[in-house]
Amino acid sequence: MADLSNRKFAEAGLNQTELDAEMAAVKRADRPWNEPKNLRASYDAGDDVVAVANAAYAAHIGDNAIYSASSYPSLRRYEEGVVAMVCEMLNAPEGAVGSVTTGGTESITMAVKTARDWARATKPSVREPEMIVPRTAHPAFNKAAELLGLKAVRMEKSVDHRADLEAMTRAIGPNTIMIVGSAPPFPYGLVDPIERLSGLAQQHGLWLHVDACVGGFVLPFARELGHAVPGFDFDVPGVSSMSVDLHKYGFSGRGASVLVIRDEARAKHQGFNFEAWPAGIYRTANIAGSRNGGAVASAFAVMRYLGRAGYRQGVACMIEAKQRIAAGLSGIGGLHVLGQPEGTHFSIVADELDIFAVADGLHERGWLFSRGVDPKAMQLLLNPRHGAVVDQFLADVGEVAALVRAGKIQSRGVGPVYIV
Numbered sequence: 001m002a003d004l005s006n007r008k009f010a011e012a013g014l015n016q017t018e019l020d021a022e023m024a025a026v027k028r029a030d031r032p033w034n035e036p037k038n039l040r041a042s043y044d045a046g047d048d049v050v051a052v053a054n055a056a057y058a059a060h061i062g063d064n065a066i067y068s069a070s071s072y073p074s075l076r077r078y079e080e081g082v083v084a085m086v087c088e089m090l091n092a093p094e095g096a097v098g099s100v101t102t103g104g105t106e107s108i109t110m111a112v113k114t115a116r117d118w119a120r121a122t123k124p125s126v127r128e129p130e131m132i133v134p135r136t137a138h139p140a141f142n143k144a145a146e147l148l149g150l151k152a153v154r155m156e157k158s159v160d161h162r163a164d165l166e167a168m169t170r171a172i173g174p175n176t177i178m179i180v181g182s183a184p185p186f187p188y189g190l191v192d193p194i195e196r197l198s199g200l201a202q203q204h205g206l207w208l209h210v211d212a213c214v215g216g217f218v219l220p221f222a223r224e225l226g227h228a229v230p231g232f233d234f235d236v237p238g239v240s241s242m243s244v245d246l247h248k249y250g251f252s253g254r255g256a257s258v259l260v261i262r263d264e265a266r267a268k269h270q271g272f273n274f275e276a277w278p279a280g281i282y283r284t285a286n287i288a289g290s291r292n293g294g295a296v297a298s299a300f301a302v303m304r305y306l307g308r309a310g311y312r313q314g315v316a317c318m319i320e321a322k323q324r325i326a327a328g329l330s331g332i333g334g335l336h337v338l339g340q341p342e343g344t345h346f347s348i349v350a351d352e353l354d355i356f357a358v359a360d361g362l363h364e365r366g367w368l369f370s371r372g373v374d375p376k377a378m379q380l381l382l383n384p385r386h387g388a389v390v391d392q393f394l395a396d397v398g399e400v401a402a403l404v405r406a407g408k409i410q411s412r413g414v415g416p417v418y419i420v
């Protein structure tokens, strides 16, 4: 077998058998993305859904979406279909403009770029544009600000683990062009007060972007199931744009998200057009040039396969699992879900226990999840299959919490230190 430590670009290629052996060896330490104990971002809605997504992806894996107008009209049909369905799901008004990007970060970056250029056209007095973001907003907003020459004013605190409206109001100044809310943000999973942010945006003539990358395919169905979901979409009048990821709870293959902008007057500041090129006119809606057609094809396929009923059923399973976890934790004592998360991801915090010691013990038993640092938390993100592992998870939490209480598992912050 090839020497894996040798990273030289070898003169001779491998045959398929050699290559398979080499890659199997390299891959040995990987964990399957959708193993049942993966409570991190593992958007698995079932074997049938994964098969639908993968088949559509594979069927279009060689097709470049940049040539959809000429060579791949199917990709254009998928893209239009996906955008129309997403717009309907988010109550976007007639005339809203949607486009497919490669992921949440690109959707967010393009929202910021569109807001910046809209402000250049409509607020000529603003020389150094600023955007106000809650503490919990995704770092992609800071990345976009850095790339696009804006100042990101990030709040220092959350109020009840949601956006700090008062501080955001105080931060508004003559250079502010944009504010942000998340439905919900990754930390805590608690939806920001979008209706109040909308009021603020309307009062000051600001662009309000709602980041629903995680919640966009969850909250509409949670609401249909009768759960309390505050206004978060285009029904809220001050919302200018929204980002929703197809490759998260849309259950598509990776590389697909949608950015929706409320109207053409705003969306006309989005695209890129370059005409002084010997190869001809170059025009793209978003950042990517070449884009794998497989991603949007798989999103289209899954949305058509599941229908609204399929997504609603998936959300029902996840909410039930969330409620069982919350109830189970109160039975264990000392641990609880932070706040009342509207969606399907949330933080678990501890009153007097060292939650990182509990997390270390659970990791040792094979559970995968992220950690929050302020407050220290275990962050779980559910998929529709997790209902099947809730009992095992709670049993392990109970046992590990008892060991932590007994001083038999301690965490020193860096890694687990086991006394047992």
Ligand SMILES: Cc1ncc(COP(=O)(O)O)c(C=O)c1O
Pocket (backbone or CB within 6 Å): 102, 103, 104, 105, 106, 138, 140, 182, 184, 185, 186, 211, 213, 214, 245
């Ligand atoms: C709330 C939220 N917004 C945006 C993103 C960025 O998405 P992506 O990783 O697809 O760029 C994430 C990623 O987890 C997220 O949780």
